[in-house]
Amino acid sequence: MNRRSFLKSLTFILGSTAVGALAYPLARFLAPPQVKAVGEKVSINKSEVPLGEGKEIVFGGTPAIILNVKGMGYLALSRVCTHLGCLVEYNKETNRFICPCHAGTFNMEGNVLSGPPPKPLEKLPLDVQGDNIIIG
Numbered sequence: 001m002n003r004r005s006f007l008k009s010l011t012f013i014l015g016s017t018a019v020g021a022l023a024y025p026l027a028r029f030l031a032p033p034q035v036k037a038v039g040e041k042v043s044i045n046k047s048e049v050p051l052g053e054g055k056e057i058v059f060g061g062t063p064a065i066i067l068n069v070k071g072m073g074y075l076a077l078s079r080v081c082t083h084l085g086c087l088v089e090y091n092k093e094t095n096r097f098i099c100p101c102h103a104g105t106f107n108m109e110g111n112v113l114s115g116p117p118p119k120p121l122e123k124l125p126l127d128v129q130g131d132n133i134i135i136g
């Protein structure tokens with residue numbers, strides 16, 4: 001190996017390493033959080049979530065909300081935004097979730113209406129048993 005080919009190889013190796021070192025953190029930053037809410041069941045009484053209202057809970061360490069929506073019944077959604085993980089706020093007047101970080105908006109079912117979030121809010125398993133709402 002002569003000096004020229006050695007320097008070419010060295011430049012290629014150092015350049016590849018530098019690109020990889022920059023690309024990995026950038027890809028991690030841009031990728032949506034892969035957090036799935038898992039935890040012990042949470043039970044609350046139906047009277048705590050009147051029609052048209054929402055109740056914030058924590059399910060398995062994940063902030064979530066239970067809604068009582070006219071015509072749809074009870075819904076349980078994670079409040080963790082699917083963009084970069086900020087907590088969305090429920091706006092009762094507009095019936096939407098709004099993310100304070102980059103203005104992502106979601107409808108009552110957690111579907112993305114606008115902004116950068118790449119996918120809907122996570123729906124949590126919910127079961128109504130008598131007077132109780134069971135999440136999980």
Ligand code: FES
Nearest residue numbers: 081083099102104
């Ligand atoms: S973190 Fe929610 S829109 Fe960016």
